[in-house]
Amino acid sequence: MPEVKVRKKLLITEEVFHEGGPVAATPRKRGAIIAVIENPFAGRYEPEIAGFMDDLTPLGVALAGELLKALGGDAKAIDGYGKGAIVGANGELEHGALWHVPGGYAMREILGDAKAIVPSTKKVGGPGTKLDVPVTHVNASYVRSHFDAMEVGVPDGPKANEIALVLVMSCGPRIHARVGGLAAKDIKGEDGLR
Incomplete structure (x- = not known):
């Protein structure tokens, strides 16, 4: 498979203090890291592409580590995640689906004991395209307080022959979460759902 060629990386972090209600005692942190890479399959149909996932794995692990560090470095503090391309x-x-395994497993590896599937999205678009990356709880996908999305994009990418690979992590529930459902404190941790 071809070598992974990174043109640029972007790192976005934010702290949410309130959503119109009272200021939270602890702000919610969210972050995204994006790597814009050359698409080795652009412009042609290639029947065998799955091997490129193995080549993307080291990049996934490196990006997950950088994002964790940007959010404070404590894997136990990360309780939400998502990915996209x-x-x-x-x-x-x-070609965006090639990120499912290297992006998802990288975050699960870096975070240690994450049990839930990493939600994902992908689309085809030009420079400046925005992507809403879904976020769910790292151990139980049914925890409603962590249902979220983070909008990301690259001002000058992806160019026609590129892919923008995205990882998102969050610390804490949505600010003012109050729609019921399974609470994070009640997770059983048996199946990644509940």
Whole structure:
């Protein structure tokens, strides 16, 4: 498989203090890291692409480590995650799907004991395309207080022959979460759902 060629990386962090209600005692942190890489399959149909996931694995682990560090470095503080990809116009949606395993397993490896599947999204688009990356609780996908999304994008990418690979992590529930459902304190941790 081809070598992974990174053109640039972006790191975005934010702290949410309130959403119109009272200021939270502890602000919610969210962060995203994006790597814009050359798409080795752009402009042609390639029947065998799955091997490129192995090549992306070291990048996934490195990005997950950088994002964790940007959010304070404590894996136990991260309780939400998601991933995504924006494929440039000369690529196909399946090229974004190559990020499922290397991006998801990288975050689960870095965080240690995460049990829930990492939610994902992908699309084809040009420079400046925005992507709403879904976020759920790292150990139980049914925890409503952690249902979220983080909008990300790259001002000058992805170019037609690139892919923007995205990881998102969060610390804490949505500010003012109050719609019921399974609470984080009640997670059983048996199946990644509840």
